[in-house]
Amino acid sequence: MKKHSEPFWWTLFGAGGAVSALFLPILIFLTGIAFPLGWIEVPSYDLLQKWISIWPARILVFVIVSLSLFHWAHRFRFTLYEGLQLQNYHKIIAIFCYGSAIAVSVYSFYVLI
């Protein structure tokens, strides 16, 4: 990874860290715990469908998913370097991390927009 691209990845990491910290806990609480266990009633399919057909809602979902992935890519890359002492493989690790974040982001763009 060239030195001058670092601020770019760091910005995505920072934005993703903030977005995921603000949005993901409540979303996982609803979709993963409260809805399946019946603590909170799942809104009817028609309403969910109506809601997600509004394009700003889909853009918001895309932004949350994509930035969260870039947050992971940057942080996980350095966890592998430092945690597992894999500095020698820095190029392949960077390609793997940012590459998968880009691939899933493109996929989510295709699905949502």
Next chain:
Amino acid sequence: MDSKKYKPQMGIFWWTDRWSSIKFILRELTSVAVAVYSIIFLFYVSSILQGKKTFEEFSESLKSPAFIALHCFILLCLVFHSITWFNLAPQAMVIKLGEKKVPGIVVALMNYAGWFFISLAILWLVTNLLGT
């Protein structure tokens, strides 16, 4: 010893010696929880877009105990991520009001307030607006 040639030999479990480094690695690993859940969330939304049948099947599979347990574990990691993130926010975000620097604790509290407000807004939206 030739200092130029000295390279510290660190094993891959160097961080298990101290609590602070264990906490550091755990904090870094919360990013895995962030990635895993953002993909599950993408599947959740795309199941709505694919039609009623797909959405109902996906919702049904989320009721399995394994999925509930996984989601509880990811939620714990995500809350740890949020807390550590907001606590570090004052170091990354230096806000100035005129000449004076806004104290770090105020910046952190603003972040926590934002977290609280967004969570409450989504909860309110789901229980009041979408449920009727």
